[in-house]
Amino acid sequence: MGLFTSLGVALSKYHPEKLMEHIKIFWSRMNMPKMIRACEEANLWPELVFCYYHYDEFDNAALAVIERPENSWDHQQFKEIVVKVANLEIYYRAIKFYVEQHPSLLTDLLAALTARIDVNRVVKIFQKNDDLPLIKSFLLNVQSQNKRVVNEAVNDLLIEEEDYKTLRDSVQNFDNYDAVALAGRLEKHDLIFFRQIAANIYRKNKRWEKSIALSKQDKLYKDAIETAAMSSKNDVVDDLLRYFVDIGHRECYTGMLYACNELIRPDLVLELSWRHGLNDFSMPYMINMLAQQTKELALLKADNEARKNKEKEQEKTEDNTPILGGGRLMITAGPGGAPSPAPYGQQPNGFAPQPTGYGY
Template identity: 40%
Template sequence: MNHSPEAWDHMQFKDVIVKVASVELYYKAVHFYLQEHPDLINDVLNVLALRLDHTRVVDIMRKADHLRLVKPYMVAVQSNNVSAVNEALNEIYVEEEDYDRLRESIDLHDNFDMIGLAQKIEKHELVEMRRVAAYIYKKAGRWKQSIALSKKDNLYKDAMETASQSGDRELAEELLVYFIEKGKKEYVVLELAWMNNLVDFAFPYLLQFIREYTSKVDELIKDKIEAQNEVKAKEKEEKDVMAQQNMYAQLLPLALPAPPMPGMGGPGVGGFVPPPQMGAMGMPPMPPFGMPPMGGY
């Protein structure tokens, strides 16, 4: 490290550093990589992970204002549930607005200042971050604070789940009264009350809702029946008109005179000339007296 331009090689350094007995050289190595080879610092930290005090490493990186630089290392060692690592990663997730990873970190690693984090993000501009704050309050048993945040962001399902987990009857009743007074949608009270075993609290409202709902359904059914009757009447009228038109089409040809048969018209009609009449012996009739016979006799 003292002669790095001539003597340093990363692969050789990793092989040697794990054999060093002096613990202080580990942290000197961390400073060395931070200053000269920051792109490789996570690699060397992972090699030394079993020998390092993770809190001390986080302090070094925090003072240097490079916490995010060693994020991969902290993720790799977070299973140790070290407070400094948990808080550093949670801080990074808040800065990156990565609420999914933040919530996962909270669920899996609880060794950190929960209330401090909740207070930090309860006024965050992202609703999902504020939702995480309400979730933290719930985990910490601060039921009223959690419900208050959920109501503020209209996260009614979260509020109902918190009231259910609290086991506080008074708190559950207050929440349901809030829903009714604010005129929230029926499914919020009915469906979520059922899902969270709070039907007993919602039963008076349930009866009122069923009565109103039944009246509305009756009116809708009546309107639908009337509409269907109108459609059927119109369809019947159209069918009657069509049947009458078909009947006229069938009777019209019968009311007209029949056309003459081919060849049955008078002379000059259709080119037909009747044949001459024959005598009793099959001879042509004699011409009138004084007229010469046909054929020139």
């Protein structure tokens, strides 16, 4: 050990270009603390990082790369070092180092550190410096954790980029965000696609009237009909049905009769048909309703007949059954003579006579 260590110290002083080859071959047979000091004195940073790494001083190795990256930084080697450090703060120093020096490789570093870093803290760091676009792919990868800070950061980025397709998937698959605030922002957006997402968010949070109002504003009548059907509320359905009649949209009126068949009162349909001349559009609904009622009445009649037949069979069985249980014998006194007379003061049935007056 002394021989290889002394040779390494001599190479660091007189032939530094040969030191890396020497320590790569004989590092396991060297006094590493002494070799580390020699590398520091000679300012041989790649060799110093190598010695730190093989001496299990991962924290010092990572800090050495961050402080002297000109000659000692290698992306793959640094990823292997940083995932083994004990001091968690070094993770965030490494992230800051990559933002300043190697932003194109930042996502790869974050992917390696995902299991070890606090994702919420990372998002807040980038929000503070307005650098969220740098880590967009990282945010999309960790969004499966459904964390509120991550979801809101992703939604902000997608709104800024006007990527309505990805935003629609985000709000549908990950619900941990301030839904009311997001919908309030989207309903004022210039693009109709974002206002449609706002209506879907209101629908998802059971704000039926607000969702239908947005859909009617943008003439997205199909979305309005679907929202009314999902609400399962008669008043919401009735209001939308009257709205289509008032604006003269007969096709949507017919669509309402099919989509909300079980929520619409037949008397309302008859009234609207009579007052607005919609008999041709209402007739399929009326025919379908009568067909269902006829089918239900037939089922009720069959059930009633089966119940009556069952009751008749039960009555007939009861009439044919003997009162005292058919062939079973009654228990009587055994052979051997007449029963003994009852004691004084008792009736033959075994009960004492009841008093007839007020005396004792």
